[in-house]
Amino acid sequence: MFFASSVPSGVVVLVGAVFLASCVEMVEALTIVLAVGHTRGWRAALQGSAVAIVVLAALVASFGPALVRVPLNELRLIVGAVLLIFGMQWLRKAILRASGLKALHDEDAIYREKVAELKALDASVNLDRVAFVVAFKGVFLEGLEVVILVLTLGSSAHRLGLAAVAAAAAVVLVGVVGVVVAKQLSKVPENAMKMSVGVLLVTYGTFWTGEGLKVKWPGGDVMLAAFVGIYAVVTWLLVLVVRRENPQVSAEVAA
Amino acid sequence: MNQSPPALALRLVKGFGRFCWDLLVGDTPELFVAALVIIGVVTLLSVVGHFNTAAMIVLPLLAISALAISLRRAQRAARRK
Numbered sequence: 001m002f003f004a005s006s007v008p009s010g011v012v013v014l015v016g017a018v019f020l021a022s023c024v025e026m027v028e029a030l031t032i033v034l035a036v037g038h039t040r041g042w043r044a045a046l047q048g049s050a051v052a053i054v055v056l057a058a059l060v061a062s063f064g065p066a067l068v069r070v071p072l073n074e075l076r077l078i079v080g081a082v083l084l085i086f087g088m089q090w091l092r093k094a095i096l097r098a099s100g101l102k103a104l105h106d107e108d109a110i111y112r113e114k115v116a117e118l119k120a121l122d123a124s125v126n127l128d129r130v131a132f133v134v135a136f137k138g139v140f141l142e143g144l145e146v147v148i149l150v151l152t153l154g155s156s157a158h159r160l161g162l163a164a165v166a167a168a169a170a171v172v173l174v175g176v177v178g179v180v181v182a183k184q185l186s187k188v189p190e191n192a193m194k195m196s197v198g199v200l201l202v203t204y205g206t207f208w209t210g211e212g213l214k215v216k217w218p219g220g221d222v223m224l225a226a227f228v229g230i231y232a233v234v235t236w237l238l239v240l241v242v243r244r245e246n247p248q249v250s251a252e253v254a255a
Numbered sequence: 256m257n258q259s260p261p262a263l264a265l266r267l268v269k270g271f272g273r274f275c276w277d278l279l280v281g282d283t284p285e286l287f288v289a290a291l292v293i294i295g296v297v298t299l300l301s302v303v304g305h306f307n308t309a310a311m312i313v314l315p316l317l318a319i320s321a322l323a324i325s326l327r328r329a330q331r332a333a334r335r336k
Contacts, residue, residue: 084290088289092286092329209293218311238322246333
């Protein structure tokens with residue numbers, strides 16, 4: 001009760017969005033790192049991942065303070081527009097997957113594909129270097145979207161530190177779970193997480209685009225919670241509509 | 256393999272440009288256009304016309320409409336395959 005009344009809804013939405021988005025991206029990165037580790041050795045895989053994480057953290061540390069200096073209205077308009085686009089893209093993909101129109105993200109298949117790719121490499125190439133580069137690229141590219149979310153969400157809410165901590169917590173959590181189970185996390189409900197992130201990003205995108213264009217939201221931050229509810233219901237309805245309009249595809253997925 | 260600094264800088268700028276394009280436009284240009292339309296309409300309503308309530312209602316409605324249109328496009332593309 002105390003938590004609910006003392007933590008602003010903006011903070012909950014911010015932490016939720018960054019944490020879930022980071023989890024989704026890190027699960028995808030973990031699949032690549034595990035494929036590299038199992039086929040080409042752990043040393044280069046872990047080195048590549050560690051360097052990528054350091055570079056990503058450096059990006060947040062160097063661009064974050066600069067973004068905080070941009071006038072708030074302009075920053076929120078740009079960030080709001082970017083988040084609206086990101087959010088709609090994530091929601092679209094998640095709805096298509098939930099309806100069976102798009103294949104679910106299959107970590108097992110990606111893992112097998114990556115292992116086959118690495119095993120097929122010519123023995124004459126420097127394998128340590130290849131393993132390092134593949135692990136680096138996997139973590140860096142998956143992490144870049146997280147960095148953009150941390151920077152945009154964190155700086156616009158003036159809570160860059162909190163956003164960075166939420167992302168770091170997700171990296172640690174996925175990393176620890178990955179080490180414990182020692183395999184790709186194919187059982188993670190990735191699409192449900194992606195859908196939740198989509199709802200949260202569209203929520204922030206709507207709110208900040210409005211604020212940047214001088215819209216006065218009733219109740220201020222409270223509208224964030226209202227938008228989460230509205231967009232969640234709309235998403236659920238859209239999944240039902242798309243499923244109903246494509247019964248054969250949905251039946252094939254269920255079979 | 257070794258590139259001159261200007262050539263490397265150009266490659267990096269091009270790579271960054273391609274990354275931004277893929278991230279914001281990619282295979283859903285309609286959502287990028289929708290964001291521009293949303294900004295245009297809400298600017299007219301809120302900044303120019305001072306119709307706060309209308310802007311508050313129109314903004315999420317346009318976002319939902321854009322998502323529905325994009326899904327419809329994806330469904331059509333799936334049926335063609």
